[in-house]
Amino acid sequence: MAKRTICVAAAIICITATQTSAATFNNIIIEKLNSESALELSETNDTSKIYNLDEVVVVSQPKEALLLRQQPLSSAMFTSSEINSIGITDLSSLACYVPSFVMPAYGSRLTSSMYIRGIGSRVNNPAIGIYLDGVPLVNKTAFNIHTYQIARADILRGPQGTLYGMNTEGGLIRLYSKDPMTYQGTDLHIGIGTHFQRDIEAAHFGKINNNTAFSIAGFYSGSNGFFRNTTTGERADNYNEAGGKMRLTTKLTNRLTADITADYQYVRQNAFPYGQLNLETNRPDAPSANRQSNYTRNMLNTGLNLKYQAERFTLNSTTSYQFLDDCMKMDQDYLAADLMHMEQRQLMNAITQELTIRNNTHGKWKRATGLYGSYQWLRTDAPVFFDKDFTGRISDGIQTVMYNAILKSMTDKMVAAGMPQTAAEKAAAAAIEKAGGISVDANMKVPATFNTPQFNIGVYHESNINITDKLTATLGLRYDYNRVKVHYDTYATMAITANVMGQSMTNTLTSVLNNASHDNYSQLLPKVGLSYTIDSKGSNVYATICKGYRAGGYNIQMFSDILQHELNENNNKAMTGSYDIPHTQADYDEISNTISYKPEESWNYEVGAHINLFDNKMHADLAAYYMQIRNQQLSVMAGEYGFGRMMVNAGKSISWGFEAALRGSAFNNYLSWSAGYGLTRATFKEYNETSDNTEISYNGKRVPFIPMHTANARADYKIKINGSAIKSVVIGADVTAQGRIYWNEANTYSQPFYALVGAHTDVNFSDVSLKLWCRNLTDTHYNTFAFDSSASGQTVYLAQRGTPIQAGFDINIHF
Known part of the structure; x- marks a missing residue:
């Protein structure tokens, strides 16, 4: 009991220190608490309290004055032990355990689509933001990364634009690496599974002295894939990826700390394993493209966090440099026919800078003010090749x-x-x-180069005012300015060689497009919230109204379609000689209007509760929301021929739903469990489309790619073993489910509701643990993505099958 009391007291001292001392505020403080003790967390200037279960991971936030479950928002938090127990290595696997959140694992790591509460994006700007160790990732291509050595993951649902700006309309994900100041030693992970799934991770955490600590980590992961291309004979989805990251944390003075991070990752994968879909059976054929698609990416994210702790305020500065160099090669028709293929190479350099000042004074008014700026240089080379069958x-x-x-x-x-x-x-x-x-x-070719720089600046303020001992008001406002630009240099040529009764002649039809466009957008993003503490254990209810938005931009994917249309419209002029299609300023103005899309805006109205029950043995988080979306951004097949996807503004939509998340422990904490459910009903309110001179209304139809139901449940039971080298055995099981998911605006085909079952057994020694795991135990057939394409001249339905049954074995060592 004495040991237990000391551990609890130490945790409270550490947590209080994050609010009142000049300790390393950028660090994550991890304390393991005895499972039979209830830990009470409180801020010295807050009357509300938070109760946590067996593990506490405390993170100092430069923007928020309140702990996560005190804030008027719907959220989920995962600790390192939960992440390891589930076997999470990327965000797509984490999303399965969060209500109303999905990140389908389809296509490639280029395709990092995420959806929260019916808000999401397949292409162009994201709708959910990601912060990695305090650094905002600015490019959606960098979202689908390998996650490792993570101490804590937060998922915030609903618009977070007031504090985090554009492209956080659906929510925000925050990932924190283990802190070498509080965690030392060497970790080694080795895993192997079916289809030759292999994983190796190694990390070392150490202190140079009492003021400086470092960590260095690396990983390799690969798989032979699950599906074979029947035309080429290659594996359609095999991959190899590797990377490393480092962190250096130092206390420069009693008041100033610095935290430097760098994370490099490389991936090479065969991609887009789509097969023709049988709409009656809902089962796709094996991939059969005549060219194997693939994707390669080099990515580096670096950050410098500086924190100055004064008596009355804390000043945070976060500076980042981000680099991305990737290449996608895609068979655009996905068929055995040799119709067309494309390449897309991206080269991105980006910098971000954020300054935040927050008061430290005790009192009823806690406030934070900040300034954010970013600039992204992005060059895209995207040639399209039209092959012999086309x-x-x-x-x-x-x-x-x-x-x-x-x-x-x-x-x-x-x-x-x-x-x-x-x-x-x-x-x-x-x-x-x-x-x-x-x-x-x-003979046709369409080379293309696009430069699409973006500039963003925002200034924001948020106040949390204790109106009474139990009632807290949250008031926030942000002004966000975004400038987007596109400079396109592209052309299409069609060389027609005619052999007429012994005489040969070649005529060339050419269309050249070289111009630039830009748009400026500005937004005011308010937030108003009320939180009311309903008992002495920190349970609270809340209501909030807030606005979010996703940036506008340009569809560079459309140019091959525009140029091909121009060639077909003028091919008769190449009968008698070569011809260059002329363009006027009016033509360029029309192109600018065609390729641009407006920002998407949403208002979120929400009520919810964070409840602690049964002497802190159970947490319940409940939320109900209603969202109004204007200028809904929707990913559709591009133009007349469908050579890729583009973003359009689909009028208005409404998304409403309910979320419930429960977690707890029982049987003296030997049993830990969690369960979650999300209902999302996202429908078009005003969306009309013209096809073949006929207007089609999608009003009342469901927004595609959004599952109506998401559900999850998991339980782990620990069996302690005394007098043996084996310290404990953990037996666990989980189930995740989602559906129905409509694949098009007309809601003519869909993926029904489905569930996936997993299980694991862990054998724990002093410094070694062994895990035997299995996923999709029932070998459920489901599709992660489906779409229709007219690239072949007729409508073809294509889909990617979800991962079948898997099993594997992991070894984790700490010394």
């Missing part, structure tokens, strides 16, 4: 027109000379054939 259709069409014209001309002359019509046609055809016949060959 150009063959053009060649055949032109050849048929030419042949019929020459045949008619010769036949008419013979008929005029007195020959019967039928005989004249046969004679003309024979003469053409004898002279060498008529053949046409078309």
Whole structure:
């Protein structure tokens, strides 16, 4: 009991220190508490209290004055032990255990789509933000990363624009690495699973002296994949990835601390394992593209966090540099036919700077004020190649027109000379054939380079005012300014070589587009919230109103479609000679209007509760929300031919729902469990589309890619073993579920509700643990993504099957 009391007291002292002393505030303080003790966490200037379960990971936040479950928002928090127990290595696996949050693992690591409460994005700007060790990741391509050596993960649901700005309309994810100031030693992880899944991680945490600590870590992960391309014979989804990260934390003076981080990751994978979908059975065929798609990415994220702790205020500065160099190669028709393929190479450099000042004084008014700025340079090279099965259709069409014209001309002359019509046609055809016949060959290419820089600046303030001992008001406002620009340099050429009765001629049809456009957007992002403490254990209810938005921009994916349309509209002009399609300023203005899309805006109205029950043995977090979305951004197939996806503004939509998350312990803390459920109903309110001169209304239809139901449950039971080298055995099981998910705006096909079951057994020694795990035990068939494409000339339905049953074995060592 004495040991238990000392441990609890130490944790309270550490937590209080984060509010009142000049200790290392950028660090994460981790204290393991005895499971039979209830830990009471309190801030010296807050009357409300938070009760946590067996593990506490306290994070000093430069912006928020209140602890997470004191704030008027819906949130989830995962500690290091929970992350390890579930076996989380990326955000897509973490999302399965959070209500109303999905991150489908489809396509490639380029495709990092996330959806919270019906808000999300497949392409262009994200709708959910990510902060990694205090650094905001600015490019969506960098979101789907390997996560390791994580001490804590926070998921905040609902708009977070007041404190975090644009592209946090659906929510925010915060990831924190283990802190070498409070965690020392060496960790080693080795894992192997079916389909030759292999994982190796190593990390060392050490102190140079009492004021300076460091960590260095590295990983390698790979898999032979689950699906084979039936046309090429290659694995359609195998991958290899590796990386390393370092962290240096130092106390420069009694008041000033510095925290430097760097994280590099490399991935090379076969990608986009889509097969043709049978709508009746809802099962896709194996991938069959004639070209194997793949994706390669090099990425570096660095950050410098400085914290100055004065008596009356704390000043935080976060500076980051982010680099990304990637290459995607895609068979755009996903079929065995050789129709078209593309490459996309991105080169990004970005810098961010944020300054936040927060008061430390005791009293009823806690406030934070900040200034944020970022600049992103992004160059994209995206050539599109039209292959023989596509150009063959053009060649055949032109050849048929030419042949019929020459045949008619010769036949008419013979008929005029007195020959019967039928005989004249046969004679003309024979003469053409004898002279060498008529053949046409078309060759097309669409090289393209795009520069799309973005500049963003925001200034914000948030106050938390204790109106009474139990009632706290949260008032916040942000002004956000965003400038987006596109400079495109692209062209399309179609070289038509005609061999006409022994004579050859090549004509070239060309369309060149070289211009620039820019837009400026500004937003006011308010937040108003009330929190009321309802008991002495820190339980509270809240209500909040806040605004969020996702930035506008330009669809560079559309240019191949625009250029191809221009070539087809003018191909008759290449019959008599080469032709360059002219463009006026009016043409460029029309292109600018076509490729641009507006920011998406939303208002979130929410009520909820954070409740501590049964002497702190259970937590319940409840929320109900109603969201109004204007200028809904929607990912659709581009233009007439569907050469890739683009973003459009789909009018208005409404999303409403309910979230419940429970977690607790029982049987003297030998049993730990959690469960969650989210209901999301996202529907179009005003969305009309014109197709073949017919207006189609999608009003009342469900927004695609959003599951209506998300659910999860997990339980771990620990069996202690005395008098043995084995200290304990943990037996656990979990289930995650989601659905129904509609795949298009018309809601004509969908993925029904499905559930995945997993299990694991851990054998724990003093410094070694062994884990046997299995995922998708029932080998449930489901699709993670489906879409339709007209790139082949007819509508084809394609889908990616979800991961089948997996099993593996992990070894974790700490010394």
